[in-house]
Amino acid sequence: MSWSLHNLFPICVKPTCPSFSKRHMLPHQEEIAKQILTGDENYIYWQGGVGSAKTMLYAAISAAFIITIPHSRAILFRKDYGLNYETLWLYFKQRIEAACIQGIVKADYTKLFSRKKQGDYTYCELPNGSTARAGQTKSWSEFMGPTYDLIVVSDAMENNNFGEIFRGEGVVGGLQSRLRGQPSSFFKLPNNTYKDMRRFLIETNPPPNVNELHSLFGREPGVRNLTDTPDPVTGRYITYRHIQTTSTQNDHNPASYVLEIASTHSNPDDIRRILEGKTVPYYGGIRVIDTFHPEIHVASFEVDQELPLFIGIDPGGQHPGVTFSQIKQCAYEKDHYITYDKTTYELVDYRNSDQLGILQHLGDFYPSYFDLEAYFQIRDKLLENIDDPSHIDSRILEGHFYRIHFCIDKSAERKSPANRDAKSDRIILSTEYGIKCRVKTNIGLEQSLSRMKKLHKEICVCNLPRRMIDRNCLMLIDAYSGGYRYPKRKDGTHSDKPVEDHRYEDISDADRYSLENFFFTKFSIEESRRDEVKRPIDLHPWAWMGEHYNR
Numbered sequence: 133m134s135w136s137l138h139n140l141f142p143i144c145v146k147p148t149c150p151s152f153s154k155r156h157m158l159p160h161q162e163e164i165a166k167q168i169l170t171g172d173e174n175y176i177y178w179q180g181g182v183g184s185a186k187t188m189l190y191a192a193i194s195a196a197f198i199i200t201i202p203h204s205r206a207i208l209f210r211k212d213y214g215l216n217y218e219t220l221w222l223y224f225k226q227r228i229e230a231a232c233i234q235g236i237v238k239a240d241y242t243k244l245f246s247r248k249k250q251g252d253y254t255y256c257e258l259p260n261g262s263t264a265r266a267g268q269t270k271s272w273s274e275f276m277g278p279t280y281d282l283i284v285v286s287d288a289m290e291n292n293n294f295g296e297i298f299r300g301e302g303v304v305g306g307l308q309s310r311l312r313g314q315p316s317s318f319f320k321l322p323n324n325t326y327k328d329m330r331r332f333l334i335e336t337n338p339p340p341n342v343n344e345l346h347s348l349f350g351r352e353p354g355v356r357n358l359t360d361t362p363d364p365v366t367g368r369y370i371t372y373r374h375i376q377t378t379s380t381q382n383d384h385n386p387a388s389y390v391l392e393i394a395s396t397h398s399n400p401d402d403i404r405r406i407l408e409g410k411t412v413p414y415y416g417g418i419r420v421i422d423t424f425h426p427e428i429h430v431a432s433f434e435v436d437q438e439l440p441l442f443i444g445i446d447p448g449g450q451h452p453g454v455t456f457s458q459i460k461q462c463a464y465e466k467d468h469y470i471t472y473d474k475t476t477y478e479l480v481d482y483r484n485s486d487q488l489g490i491l492q493h494l495g496d497f498y499p500s501y502f503d504l505e506a507y508f509q510i511r512d513k514l515l516e517n518i519d520d521p522s523h524i525d526s527r528i529l530e531g532h533f534y535r536i537h538f539c540i541d542k543s544a545e546r547k548s549p550a551n552r553d554a555k556s557d558r559i560i561l562s563t564e565y566g567i568k569c570r571v572k573t574n575i576g577l578e579q580s581l582s583r584m585k586k587l588h589k590e591i592c593v594c595n596l597p598r599r600m601i602d603r604n605c606l607m608l609i610d611a612y613s614g615g616y617r618y619p620k621r622k623d624g625t626h627s628d629k630p631v632e633d634h635r636y637e638d639i640s641d642a643d644r645y646s647l648e649n650f651f652f653t654k655f656s657i658e659e660s661r662r663d664e665v666k667r668p669i670d671l672h673p674w675a676w677m678g679e680h681y682n683r
């Protein structure tokens with residue numbers, strides 16, 4: 133018989149629906165099904181508001197998939213069997229039953245299921261040789277034996293280790309490595325061409341935090357590459373599709389459904405996240421820089437190689453925060469403070485894949501400002517035959533940073549028992565690495581924060597904010613979006629001191645010190661070099677900017 137995906141849906145019970153008493157999918161489900169089945173993406177990440185009927189569509193696609201592709205193998209996951217039996221697996225069984233009732237599958241529905249585990253059958257085998265089984269992601273490695281044509285994970289945010297489940301750790305592959313079923317890889321279309329129909333379907337309510345799901349599938353909808361390298365055989369990139377839907381797209385919810393859910397949340401961000409499916413992180417507390425708005429302050433920027441680089445450092449124990457910024461002038465000759473990116477790992481000299489110290493970060497991303505190799509060659513030479521690295525002639529190293537200006541929190545002046553000879557961070561940076569840092573004292577936390585809040589309100593006559601942040605500064609953007617927050621008291625008021633979370637606070641502090649030293653304070657390069665006139669490197673390629681900085 134001829135049938136469509138609509139046939140596998142429940143009979144409509146909404147009296148005012150034009151398709152009342154017929155089987156049908158909702159318009160947004162139909163659109164998404166079309167994208168999943170006709171698109172080239174093997175991986176689908178669907179982030180949808182509550183009640184946007186994600187599980188039902190995945191269940192119907194799963195049933196249609198194994199009916200259409202003979203000898204294919206599907207696995208349907210939720211965190212544990214108990215949850216799966218009440219949602220995805222339940223809906224899947226009902227879709228198969230609907231197929232049997234309508235003669236789409238010519239079999240006795242009750243005879244298709246076998247292998248009882250924890251109270252329900254876990255296997256479904258169709259007359260065409262296809263199978264589907266229920267799985268639980270909490271013990272995902274048990275399901276790694278066979279290869280699959282279709283893998284479905286429902287409510288992915290229930291798993292706090294989704295990256296591991298998906299990709300695996302080290303050489304051990306995750307579920308992704310099992311998506312290689314032959315029947316789906318070479319599925320013959322009616323026009324006698326072949327299509328790769330392997331599908332890995334993931335759905336989730338919008339996670340309350342930016343998390344592993346977003347590192348894998350991004351925060352915004354779209355089709356993007358899953359990996360950086362093309363397939364060695366086909367030359368194609370593996371792609372994924374990120375879909376977002378809102379609760380209101382399901383017009384078969386009760387009329388008051390959205391209102392009922394919205395009424396239980398007072399924070400508009402929660403409503404955007406829970407109902408509209410948007411990526412809106414929730415941090416708790418009260419955000420500190422409440423004048424920051426990503427849609428206004430975040431854009432893409434390129435480093436202006438002609439201008440000096442400003443680096444702000446928060447030494448913060450094991451969690452240093454470091455920002456890299458420049459001050460650019462617009463056509464109205466007004467200064468705009470632009471922050472590019474950050475590093476938050478070991479402070480100065482460190483490399484472990486993408487975790488970089490300041491020197492390595494400068495070498496990788498700002499090679500025209502800093503020659504990492506030459507620096508270390510000279511430093512290694514200076515260290516020869518010297519027992520104490522602070523005895524080297526650090527002025528020779530300072531020359532390597534002649535277009536870079538550093539500042540650091542005053543806490544870096546403190547002698548630290550963790551350092552060798554209990555030296556302060558600032559002394560070590562200066563004497564051992566040639567990194568001289570400005571330290572502005574008596575900033576005053578409250579006054580400083582109010583300068584920050586005010587700055588983020590300032591829009592220049594050129595229509596751009598005085599302060600902008602590059603899209604790549606994910607942690608700083610997250611921090612100002614709410615990660616950098618005041619603790620909230622029970623009575624609704626908040627403390628005046630931001631939460632010391634060793635994450636968002638550190639990067640926000642680094643940014644604030646940099647602004648305090650180089651932007652709020654009139655910064656003069658000439659003055660900062662006053663004591664250094666006798667130094668061998670007296671080339672000042674920024675000399676032409678003197679006027680600009682002394683204004």
Ligand SMILES: [Zn+2]
Pocket residue numbers: 144145146149150151152156384
């Ligand atoms: Zn209907």
Ligand SMILES: [Zn+2]
Pocket residue numbers: 462463464466467468592593594595596
């Ligand atoms: Zn401007």
